[in-house]
Amino acid sequence: SQQGEEDPQALSIQEGENATMNCSYKTSINNLQWYRQNSGRGLVHLILIRSNEREKHSGRLRVTLDTSKKSSSLLITASRAADTASYFCATATIQGAQKLVFGQGTRLTINP
């Protein structure tokens, strides 16, 4: 079964607003990563959070991880039109550290 599941599947907000995407997973993980994918393009790595970390920041991105609830969230603050993309969470287990399991993704649309 799919490990990561993003919520919501699609999100449309106005430029300047904050966007929050959630990811749930089923098994114990070594780390969780968030990726961005523009339409027809490859994946761009955004941020990695390890299982012993609770929160991580990178520029306008803030990621949280709650291993007790097996969930993570990605917050994009002060959104821009260029943030329009699909966002995927991906988990890696200790046994298969680089065998990432991706969720279905959240399609984020930033309206100018």
Place this chain on the structure above:
Amino acid sequence: NAGVMQNPRHLVRRRGQEARLRCSPMKGHSHVYWYRQLPEEGLKFMVYLQKENIIDESGMPKERFSAEFPKEGPSILRIQQVVRGDSAAYFCASSPRHREASSGNTIYFGEGSWLTVV
């Protein structure tokens, strides 16, 4: 430092033909991964290779699909006798030595090869 290079970027094949997708990992990376992305879905792991070795092929379909990473040259994902259901984006990724990879280092994705079977 060039990233992961995949070619072709777009490939059209008729049903029954063969598709060959190539991937050159980042310089210094010895681990290659192939993922498939069906329309409107996330990526799904197919196979993990090191030079001349298949480490994990648990995501590979049992028939028609094969992958290799020879001592010299790019990694190849080969799909024989393609069917419409093979239409997808195929992504290659690479990472450095396993010891570094297992510490949680990022793997780096190519731009993908979009296969359309008509």
